[in-house]
Amino acid sequence: MPDSSATIEAHLKEARTFEPPEAFRQQANVSDEGVYERARKDPEGYWAWWAEQLEWSKKWERVLDWTDPPFAKWFVGGKINASVNCLDRHIREGRGDKVAFHWEGEPGDTRTLTYSELKREVCRFAAGLKGLGVKKGDRVTMYLPMVLELPIAMLACARIGAAHNVVFGGFSPKSVGERMNDCESRVLVTCDGYYRGGKTIEQKGRADEAAAAVDAFDKMVVVKRLDGEAKLQEGRDVWWHDLVEGKPDDIEAEAMDAEDMLFLMYTSGTTGKPKGIVHTTGGYLTGTFATTRWVFDTKEEDVYWCMADIGWITGHSYIVYGPLTNGLTQVMYEGAPMYPDKDRAWAIAERYKVNVLYTAPTAIRGFMKFGGEHPEKHDLSSLRLLGTVGEPINPEAWMWYHEKIGGTNCPIVDTWWQTETGMHMITPLPGVTTTVPGSATKPFPGIDAAILDENGDEVGAGKGGFLAIRKPWPSMLRTLWGEDERFIETYWSKWDKKTYFAGDGARKDKKGNFWILGRIDDVLNVSGHRLSTMEIESALVGHGSVAEAAVVGASDPDKGQAPVAFVILESGSKDGADLRKTLNQHITEEIGPIAKPREIVVVPDLPKTRSGKIMRRLLVDICEGRDLGDTTTLADPDVPKEIKDLYEERAAKTA
Ligand code: WT7
Numbered sequence: 001m002p003d004s005s006a007t008i009e010a011h012l013k014e015a016r017t018f019e020p021p022e023a024f025r026q027q028a029n030v031s032d033e034g035v036y037e038r039a040r041k042d043p044e045g046y047w048a049w050w051a052e053q054l055e056w057s058k059k060w061e062r063v064l065d066w067t068d069p070p071f072a073k074w075f076v077g078g079k080i081n082a083s084v085n086c087l088d089r090h091i092r093e094g095r096g097d098k099v100a101f102h103w104e105g106e107p108g109d110t111r112t113l114t115y116s117e118l119k120r121e122v123c124r125f126a127a128g129l130k131g132l133g134v135k136k137g138d139r140v141t142m143y144l145p146m147v148l149e150l151p152i153a154m155l156a157c158a159r160i161g162a163a164h165n166v167v168f169g170g171f172s173p174k175s176v177g178e179r180m181n182d183c184e185s186r187v188l189v190t191c192d193g194y195y196r197g198g199k200t201i202e203q204k205g206r207a208d209e210a211a212a213a214v215d216a217f218d219k220m221v222v223v224k225r226l227d228g229e230a231k232l233q234e235g236r237d238v239w240w241h242d243l244v245e246g247k248p249d250d251i252e253a254e255a256m257d258a259e260d261m262l263f264l265m266y267t268s269g270t271t272g273k274p275k276g277i278v279h280t281t282g283g284y285l286t287g288t289f290a291t292t293r294w295v296f297d298t299k300e301e302d303v304y305w306c307m308a309d310i311g312w313i314t315g316h317s318y319i320v321y322g323p324l325t326n327g328l329t330q331v332m333y334e335g336a337p338m339y340p341d342k343d344r345a346w347a348i349a350e351r352y353k354v355n356v357l358y359t360a361p362t363a364i365r366g367f368m369k370f371g372g373e374h375p376e377k378h379d380l381s382s383l384r385l386l387g388t389v390g391e392p393i394n395p396e397a398w399m400w401y402h403e404k405i406g407g408t409n410c411p412i413v414d415t416w417w418q419t420e421t422g423m424h425m426i427t428p429l430p431g432v433t434t435t436v437p438g439s440a441t442k443p444f445p446g447i448d449a450a451i452l453d454e455n456g457d458e459v460g461a462g463k464g465g466f467l468a469i470r471k472p473w474p475s476m477l478r479t480l481w482g483e484d485e486r487f488i489e490t491y492w493s494k495w496d497k498k499t500y501f502a503g504d505g506a507r508k509d510k511k512g513n514f515w516i517l518g519r520i521d522d523v524l525n526v527s528g529h530r531l532s533t534m535e536i537e538s539a540l541v542g543h544g545s546v547a548e549a550a551v552v553g554a555s556d557p558d559k560g561q562a563p564v565a566f567v568i569l570e571s572g573s574k575d576g577a578d579l580r581k582t583l584n585q586h587i588t589e590e591i592g593p594i595a596k597p598r599e600i601v602v603v604p605d606l607p608k609t610r611s612g613k614i615m616r617r618l619l620v621d622i623c624e625g626r627d628l629g630d631t632t633t634l635a636d637p638d639v640p641k642e643i644k645d646l647y648e649e650r651a652a653k654t655a
Contacts, residue, residue, distance in 0.1 A: 016395075018402075018435045021409050024384070028431020029297050035429070039445035046446050047074075047474050050290040051282065054325065055089045056080045057255045060282070064472065070492040070500070071479070072472040074283035075258035082158035082262055082285055083126075084253045086324035087119040099329045102303075102352050103148050106195035106335025111148060115327070118152070120249045125149075126156035127251050128243035132187060132219045136161035136254055139185040139264060143176050143207055145169040145194040146334045149223045149240060150310050151320050153189045154263070158281075161254035163261045165276075168311030169194070170610040172632045173206045175274070177213030179266050183276055183481050186218035189240075192230035197336040204230040211236075258282025264481055265313055267419045275490070276481025277313075277419050285325055287423035287475025291444060292322030295413050295427050296356050297385055305331035305349065306358040312611055313419040314389055317475075318358060322423075337363065343374040350378040357405070358387035362612035364397045369547050369570075372404045380405060385430055387413045391613070392516050394538040398437035416440035416516050418502065420491065422475030425449060426514050438538070439513040447473055451508050456495035464507040464517060464530070469500040476500070505532060522616060524553035524561045529594050533616065536563055536597070539590035543583060545573035550606050550614045554623035556598065564623050565597035566606060566643065575602040601650045607631070607639045622647050 025031045039046040044063040051060070060078030090098070096116035103111045113121065134140060140162050144150040150166070157164040165185055167176045180188065190207035193200050204222060211217045220237040222230060232239065256262075262281045266274040292298055296318075304323055308314035323330055331352045337345040345367070349357065367374070386406050393401075393414055402412055411430035417423060425447050426440040433441050443449040450458050451465040459465040480487040494501040505517035517523065517532035524531045533551040540549035548568040556562035565583075573579065584596050607615045610633070621628055622644045631637040 016399075016437055018411070018437075020411055020431050020433070024409075024411055025431045027299075028429075029299075030294050030429055031431040033432055035432075035445045036442075043446050043471060047286060051075055051078075051286045051474070054080065054085050054285055054289060056282075057084075060258060066472055066498075069472075069497045070488060072283075072476060073259050074280075074472075074474045075286070078258040078282050079255040080258055080282050080285065081253040081256055082281055082321065083122055083155045084159075085285060085289075086155060086158075086321065087115060087122060088253070090115045090327040091119060093327075095327050098327065100324065101148060101151075101330050101332050103332045104334065104348060106198075106333075106339055113148060118155075121148075121152045121244075122155040122159060123249055123251045124244040124247040125152055125240070126159040127247040128221070128240075129156055129162065129187070130160060130251075131243070131247075132221075132238075134160065134162050134187055137260075138162045138187070139165050139183045140187045140189065141176065141180050141183075141185045142166045143169060143171075143188060143190040143203070143210065144223065144311075145191065145196070145201075145203070145225075146309060146332060147191065147194065147223060147225055148332065149189070149191070151324075151332075154310075154316075154320055155324075158262060159251065159253050161256050161260065163263050165264045165266070166311055166316070167266070168309060168610065169203065170311075173209035174213065175633070176207070176210035179274065179276075180210070180214045180217070182266075182273070183264055184216060186214075186216045187221070188214075188217070188219075189221045189223070191223035191225045192228065193226045195225075195335055197339050200226055208233070256281045259478070261478075263316065265316065265419055267313075275483070275486070277477045278479050278481055279422055279475065280478050283474030283476070284422050285321060287473060288317045288322035289325040291424040291427070292318065292326050292328075294429055295415060295424050295444070296322075296358070296387065297430050298323075298326050298328055298356065300327070302328055302355045302384075303331060303352050303382070304328045304356045304358075305333075305352070305354045307333070307337065307345070307363060308358070308360065308389075309611065313422070314358075317423060337367075338370065341374075342370040343377050346375045346378040346380060349380055349383070353382040355382055355384045356387070357383060357385075358389065360390035360612055361388055361393040361397050362390065362608070364388065364393070364401050365541075365548060367405075368397060368400045372400070375404050380407065383407070383410050385413065386410045387415055389415045389417070390611075392518060392534050392538070393438060394541050395437035396538075396542055402437075411435065414438075414440045416504075416514070420477045421469075421473070421502075422477065423473070425469065425473070426516075436513055439509075439515050441513050443514070447471075449514065451506055451514075452495065452499075456499065459507075461508060461510045464505055464532075466494070466520065467502040467504040467506040467514070467516070468495070469502065470498070505530075524551075524563055526553075526556075526561055526563065526594055527559045531563070531591070531595055533563070535591060536565065536587065536595050539587050539595070540565060540567060540583060542590065543586045545570055545579060545582070548606060550616060550619055551597065552616045552619040552623060554598065554620065562598035563595060564619070564647075565600045566603050566619055566647075567600060568604065568606065569602055599647070599650050599654060601643070601647050603643050603646055605636065605639045605642070607643065608635045609633055610635045619643070
């Protein structure tokens with residue numbers, strides 16, 4: 001256990017700063033710093049001002065009920081429907097013929113849906129779901145790739161007041177079954193298969209396997225995406241196209257209580273069974289609507305592309321609810337960003353003249369590895385703003401994004417948030433904030449974030465500590481499905497029941513910029529020095545010979561923990577004693593000798609989840625000589641075994 005005075009040491013310094021370009025500031029939705037003060041003075045009035053911009057069938061009586069923390073209620077007494085705010089409202093305001101989605105399949109097929117068409121599809125499917133017996137309050141599970149039927153199904157649930165439970169399409173049947181059982185979901189929406197990386201991926205058999213594990217399984221709806229003939233189980237399965245046949249173009253939307261559940265989203269914690277994060281309707285819509293408008297600086301004529309998968313919270317908040325409540329035109333892409341060529345993503349950005357692009361540091365590093373010549377083949381001058389999310393972005397990747405993709409004149413919004421927070425929490429406002437590569441900068445107006453120590457005291461500038469949120473916010477998770485106690489224990493017991501513990505380490509510099517140091521469980525304790533694995537990784541990647549790095553803490557008889565680095569080399573660099581010496585010297589210069597890895601293991605690949613997160617736990621297991629356990633949720637399940645051999649070979653040499 002860390003002692004009460006322990007802080008996380010923060011060593012990396014980044015001096016480059018970028019002010020919003022004047023031309024950007026001129027046109028920005030918000031360019032006046034006064035918004036921070038206005039929100040601070042009257043947070044409830046400020047959030048109510050955002051909520052008023054949505055359509056309610058009955059106005060709320062109270063903005064916030066925080067009398068029984070940590071159980072918050074927002075917009076108490078209000079009635080609202082999410083699908084109406086994403087669809088009907090825009091159609092009524094004359095945007096019916098505006099494109100909602102430009103969809104592109106991996107083989108190159110395309111489909112465009114206007115807001116009117118999207119509403120029609122949503123209503124037909126909603127009627128179909130009703131026909132299958134789905135009622136208000138039920139949970140419907142989706143196990144789909146990036147096809148338009150996914151947002152359609154989610155909005156159809158919202159229309160009739162059922163909660164959706166989207167499971168990432170690449171997850172194992174076992175995880176689907178587990179999640180369906182946990183939330184007692186009886187209906188699954190899936191597909192026959194899809195295209196990814198030039199292959200067809202079969203999905204129906206996997207869905208069948210999932211269904212077999214579900215106690216109360218009832219119905220399966222199957223989207224036809226491939227040409228082949230998937231086998232349907234009579235009485236249980238129905239094709240999507242048959243289900244919607246002859247259904248009405250418009251059905252009434254259920255007036256939902258602001259606090260009714262909109263959806264569930266399971267996240268895997270480091271231990272234990274997945275947590276069912278519960279998001280409700282009024283507050284979640286308000287938070288995602290507001291942040292989309294201000295952080296992405298969205299305009300009526302914008303084309304927006306979020307490269308994330310809808311199977312993650314990023315897609316829920318910033319493909320479905322945030323952009324659609326704002327009436328945006330979006331690009332949605334089914335496949336791999338490097339298929340058939342390494343410039344596919346940039347070809348798409350050029351084709352649809354994308355203005356706002358949102359992606360993850362891991363993707364940016366991937367593009368970086370392919371080389372700058374790929375974006376250079378395309379005219380990316382339509383881009384106005386870039387965003388990142390998911391993990392701390394190392395300054396090298398930030399600069400590459402800034403130069404090669406943004407052509408040096410697009411602000412970058414590095415958005416810190418979580419499945420639990422539902423919306424951006426720490427992020428630049430692109431027309432206001434001076435950005436610094438690697439920092440998510442400042443809390444969004446109305447968000448009270450702070451860096452606390454074990455006792456709940458704020459630590460000084462430059463000192464590391466635990467990232468906390470001290471006031472409720474509209475799109476906060478309301479509980480964990482069926483696990484109120486675990487909800488309190490996980491997020492609200494570190495200090496008092498009114499302070500949210502995010503699980504991340506962070507520091508704040510003198511200018512008030514937040515630097516996320518990664519999950520607390522990614523923090524090392526080397527001879528009593530708490531070091532962020534991310535900082536060591538960033539230093540390694542900052543050296544020209546390293547393309548990617550993952551650092552973990554291995555137990556060490558002398559130091560408590562010692563850093564072990566797994567690195568992928570840039571093409572052209574060579575493994576060997578020289579390399580190790582250079583890298584050790586580099587880390588000594590960047591951070592200090594305390595951060596020098598005990599071992600530097602050169603590997604061909606890192607164990608990543610399908611969403612691109614490095615599974616450090618597996619690397620720890622390798623260092624500790626533990627059994628590797630289940631690796632099926634990895635993008636490539638064979639990688640850990642390969643790394644294990646390389647680690648053991650390396651360790652034998654140093655011993
Ligand atoms: C964790 C949340 C939020 C959507 C995707 C991930 C890390 C997220 C950043 C950022 C540094 C970040 C944090 C956070 N994270 N964004 N901009 N800078 N770290 O959602 O799976 O719930 O993960 O991702 O560690 O706690 P998630």
